[in-house]
Amino acid sequence: MTDTGQNAQALKARLGTLLDELIRHDGFGSLKVEVRLLKRGQKEVIIDCGKQYRYVIDFVPG
Numbered sequence: 043m044t045d046t047g048q049n050a051q052a053l054k055a056r057l058g059t060l061l062d063e064l065i066r067h068d069g070f071g072s073l074k075v076e077v078r079l080l081k082r083g084q085k086e087v088i089i090d091c092g093k094q095y096r097y098v099i100d101f102v103p104g
Contacts, residue, residue: 053087053097060091 057075064071074090080098089095 049097049099053089053099056089056095056097060089064091 060073064073072091076088076090078086078088080086083100083102084098085101087097087099089097
């Protein structure tokens with residue numbers, strides 16, 4: 043798997059883990075996902091759930 047593929051898989055795994063934690067949490071929680079277009083066919087994905095997790099992934103415009 044390429045580095046980009048690993049980044050995309052890590053991103054999806056983190057999203058799933060955080061969502062599971064929010065659902066199990068006894069109280070209020072929020073999850074925010076922000077996607078920014080970078081140069082050279084890349085996107086930066088920022089997950090904000092108390093902490094921020096940043097991923098840079100490659101993409102092919104569809």
